[in-house]
Amino acid sequence: MQRKKKDIGAVIIHLFLIAGVIIVAFPFVWMILSSLKSISDFYNFTFLPKKIDWSGYEYIFKETEFLRWYWNSIVVAIIVTISCLIFNSLVGYVLAKHRFPGAKVVFILILSTLMIPTEMLVIPWYMMGSDFGWVDTFWGIMFPGLIEAFGIFLIRQFMLGVPDDILDAARIDGMGEFKIWWRIALPQVKPALSALGIITFLGNWNAYLWPVIITATDNMRTLPVGISLFSTADAGGIKWNLIMCMSTMAVIPMIIVFLFFQKRIVEGIALTGVKG
Template sequence: MWFSIALVLAVTFFFPIFFMVTSSFKGENEIFAIPFRWFPQDFQGFAQYAKAFDRVPLGQFFFNSAFMAIVDVVVTVIFSAMAGYGFAKFKFRGQRIMFFFVLATITVPFQILIIPLYVQVFKLGWADSYAGLIIPGIMNAFGVFMMRQFAYSIPDELLDAARIDGAGEFRIFWRIVLPLLAPASASLAVIIFLFSWNNFLWPLIVIRSQQLQTVPVGMTTFTEPYNGPPQWAVSMAVSTLATLPIALLFIFFQRYFIQGLAMSGIKG
């Protein structure tokens, strides 16, 4: 019985994804064919994908998205690990107040910040640039908490042994703490990549020129039918491509992916 309920749930929820992928190989008219065709008969190969690259600089969009996501991941993981370790393993003046300050940032949704943040970026001269696109979103308080939780479990004896051997504090962080935080870093990295890759609102606001556009914003050309005759199959091809990196991450790093998402409680 459980199996049949689960089967119904899985089929219902997975169907639109299946539809997206199969439609990207169909002919334009075949998508709306009645009766519904589960698999393309008018098989197009990658022709719809090629059309997408003809219409917009899709390669550039993918580069921009990947660049932003990778910088986001690297910076967030390293600085979150540093801060998490600092909060977990040291006692210093102002620690509590700094911790509550970082905690407070979680309670304020990004939506609230967009106006003043845009003004600030505008004044800095970063509007419509990689700096404006990437820097304001490069840290994440959630990462600090996650790393702090994991840093608590690092045995003090290990750190003290390194100190007795004469290692400096930064070297201890880089050579001992960071590798020990690798599993947590993997979870954090995967979800930061997901958020960054799928981020829509901030790139929409801050980027004007097409050359700097990321995939989610760039592909709205295909969802807004006012820009010309709708090309639904092309739109499905772009959608499939845009989802592919996330799908690969999910398939290969499922455990980290699920752990990270369950801890964050945010759907980008």
Template sequence: MARRTSIGVWVIHLLLWIGVVVVAFPFVWMILSSFKSLPEFYQFHFWPAQWDLSAYRQVFTETQYGRWYFNSIVVAVVVTASELFFASLVGYTLAKFRFRGNQLIFILILSTMMVPTELLVIPWYVMSAQFGWVDTYWGIMFPGLMEAFGVFLMRQFMFGVPDDLLDAARIDGMSEFRIFLQVALPQVKPALSALGILSFLGNWNAYLWPVIVVSTESMRTLPIGIGMFSTADNGGLQWNVIMAMSTLAVIPIIILYFIFQKRIVEGIALTGVKS
């Protein structure tokens, strides 16, 4: 019996290692390719024969990569902060207050999740053009400032905050907004962390809406900048430069992972949350 268990464990470990190699290989290949010259890139050597930084120099001297990086950070941070605040506030209101139309409002919010983003970009763009938001930070950010999934997630978690704890705070004379900030939010940190990670990643990698609303090179975010560079007439595809851009673009994601890796695991478990 013990031998069968041992064999089973070894098989599981082997499969996991195979999965790691399959997932990590393209990522490692991308990083190594960014340190190759363009002729060497087409030789398809896995390891660089000679480490070359020319691709990185070209990134910062021939493109507005620094500005694209700044734009992506601004958009991702602001939208994530807005999503965390407003989604948790609405979720708290829907979970902890009983008023006429509560369930109807929640259903209407959830119904927006059924509408594909592709159907919304036209009214978003018309509205952006009418209000002068085209090619601005606000135009890029406003569709994601609060989303239905965030409201749903925070509402489900707010149900787990004890009502007695909130009533005790009210007896102590705390205002409802202060109760929300100082009592309710600390109780739902796992949900806030998971929602923050998902929101940041989604906005960092967003392409469809930003590429529609952005019209100048200086307002591009990283996905748009890299995509446009890869299709521009630069004397042929400069894959080593594209790999360098992509390598630099994943740095915030790696940092985010190492800081919040425990929260990421908790976020995976959120699928089992009950109302």
């Protein structure tokens, strides 16, 4: 009787999980199918395309700067992610493993920046970018995210769990601090680095507000900004099929990142909850 109750409970749980998967996956499936519809089929509100139409993909590759926007997003996301992993881990290591006057004050000041909404920062960012000639450049798009308070906080919390004895032993053996950070400390916090890298990459891949402000020409627009150009109606209406084609292509890197690093994502989230 008890086993029967467990079996019923397992069936109910699996039904809820299946329902959740359907709810989450449906928008993606609908987006992909809609990208294969003609604009007339799109407005017929049918789930499946009456006839597979590749003209939307042909149009975005031949008639727009889609590939350029794609490349810009890849460059920005990769460089910012690498920068965050390096500088956030360096600062996190110093704050966690070095005692110096004002360390707690510095950490609190860094954390306090998390309470400032991004919308309040875009004006000083833009003024700074304009003064230095960074408007409509890769550097202008990237500089606000090259080091972030959340990443410093995350890495510091993990670094606190690295045994001091290991670091002291490395110092006795004659290792410099940079080498200790690179060869001893970083390998101990791989789950945190993986989680931070994934979050940073996806955040910059999907970023819209700052890139749309700092860019002015088609050549420097990122993918979200480029896609948004097609969201305004013209004489022929909004080209929803083109938006779906671009959006379908845009999710490919995110799917690849998730498939390769899904184990690290789970580890990072789980360990973040238990670090003091």
